[in-house]
Amino acid sequence: MKQRVWMVFAALLLAAPAWAGTTIKFYYPVHLTGPLVKEVEAVVAEFHKAHPDIKVEPVWGGNYAENMQKTVAALQAGSPPDIAVHLAVDLVTLRDMDAVIPLDDYVQRDGGDAKVLGDFIPAFLADFRAEQKIWALPFQRSTPILYYNKDLFRKVGLDPNKPPTTWEELLATAQKATVRNPQGQATTWGLTIPDDIWLVMAFIYQNGGRTSSPDFKKVYLGETEAIEAVQFWTDMANKYKVMPRHRTFPISVQDFAAGNTAMLIHSTGNLRFVRDSAKFEWGTAFLPKNRKQAVAIGGAGLYIFKKAPKEKQDAAWKFAAFATSPEMQARWNIGSGYIATRKSAFDLPIMKEYTAKLPQALVARDQLPYALPEMSTHDNWKMRNVFVTTFQEILDEKYTPEAGMKKAQAEIEKILAPFQK
Numbered sequence: 001m002k003q004r005v006w007m008v009f010a011a012l013l014l015a016a017p018a019w020a021g022t023t024i025k026f027y028y029p030v031h032l033t034g035p036l037v038k039e040v041e042a043v044v045a046e047f048h049k050a051h052p053d054i055k056v057e058p059v060w061g062g063n064y065a066e067n068m069q070k071t072v073a074a075l076q077a078g079s080p081p082d083i084a085v086h087l088a089v090d091l092v093t094l095r096d097m098d099a100v101i102p103l104d105d106y107v108q109r110d111g112g113d114a115k116v117l118g119d120f121i122p123a124f125l126a127d128f129r130a131e132q133k134i135w136a137l138p139f140q141r142s143t144p145i146l147y148y149n150k151d152l153f154r155k156v157g158l159d160p161n162k163p164p165t166t167w168e169e170l171l172a173t174a175q176k177a178t179v180r181n182p183q184g185q186a187t188t189w190g191l192t193i194p195d196d197i198w199l200v201m202a203f204i205y206q207n208g209g210r211t212s213s214p215d216f217k218k219v220y221l222g223e224t225e226a227i228e229a230v231q232f233w234t235d236m237a238n239k240y241k242v243m244p245r246h247r248t249f250p251i252s253v254q255d256f257a258a259g260n261t262a263m264l265i266h267s268t269g270n271l272r273f274v275r276d277s278a279k280f281e282w283g284t285a286f287l288p289k290n291r292k293q294a295v296a297i298g299g300a301g302l303y304i305f306k307k308a309p310k311e312k313q314d315a316a317w318k319f320a321a322f323a324t325s326p327e328m329q330a331r332w333n334i335g336s337g338y339i340a341t342r343k344s345a346f347d348l349p350i351m352k353e354y355t356a357k358l359p360q361a362l363v364a365r366d367q368l369p370y371a372l373p374e375m376s377t378h379d380n381w382k383m384r385n386v387f388v389t390t391f392q393e394i395l396d397e398k399y400t401p402e403a404g405m406k407k408a409q410a411e412i413e414k415i416l417a418p419f420q421k
Helices: 004-014 035-050 064-076 088-096 106-107 122-126 148-153 167-177 196-207 224-239 249-257 268-277 312-323 324-334 342-346 349-357 359-366 380-395 401-419
Strands: 022-028 053-060 083-087 137-140 144-149 186-188 262-267 282-285 298-304
Touching: 004 144, 022 064, 022 312, 035 053, 035 312, 035 324, 064 083, 064 282, 088 106, 088 298, 088 380, 137 268, 137 312, 137 324, 144 196, 144 268, 167 224, 167 262, 186 298, 186 324, 196 224, 196 380, 224 380, 224 401, 249 262, 249 268, 262 268, 268 282, 268 324, 268 359, 282 359, 298 312, 298 359, 312 324, 324 342, 324 349, 349 359, 380 401
Parallel strands: 022 053, 022 083
Antiparallel strands: 083 298, 137 298, 144 262, 144 282
């Protein structure tokens, strides 16, 4: 009898998938507002219902940069996460560290590119490809959009249904919407933009410029188009004084929701915060263009780590596939504001109902035909730190836009010199 029981038990063990009973560690960032932590936890909870034999341990890592630092520290300590959300621009660094695995074997096992990847929005998949392999599944992807306060537009005599569509109109609208006290100080800003190079990139692209090379070894910050873009930005802050300097991502969106600025250029990932917080009528629009209509893609995907045992990698793939399914991406879009990464998510009844009530949510998706990859290089965070530090010094008028951008170009060239082989 005992032998028979053991034979049945052994057969059950052999029949169980390798990942059954596995626990995986999941690092994720929240770069924007606090409610997104609950949305991530909701995704994990739904996964546990669908896959009770796999336990996901979510670990909040701070914002994008802090989460990457946490992962790098864990890699150096020999205990990396099994799966993590990191930026598309982190792909180069993670590959340079030999930290993550390509996902092509899983894609082929589950039916091939057309079946597994064909439903993803192409722009969101493209910047996770390298050497003809796919390295992450698109999870929380975004573009910056223009938010505007229709009530403030009406108050200063602007048409609430006509947001600016060009740089010239953006400046003119910001000038008209800025309210000053008798001492000339702004009490309501016409425009607010966080100091973030992702947003600077959008202006460079709109001016016909370029940011980094496809091989991740060069930047083009010293070119005329990039300098002109930064000149326009700094003129709005320093010459025309229609926007504040040195606003962070969280503070800037709080300013908008509080009615302290008429317009905001910010991630679509804060759509939920604006929806839940603003007590006025508001709209969204494409970013205003200059020489061309353009926007930089942002956001992150789900990477699986090389040092994880095979059963944990298998479980991590199950979680990645679940979190990026059309149904979960629709819920993620509604709960966060990040763009659903699958085309079919927008055809689901819950999304149709949501976007019918909140058409502002479709602007970021509809802007995608004009989207370009975010600036990315080897030693990416060191490059970004040089760029953002120099940009802030330009805003503080320590350097002219031309001198500052050429200085940043020279410093970044030194950072990238070891990779010029």
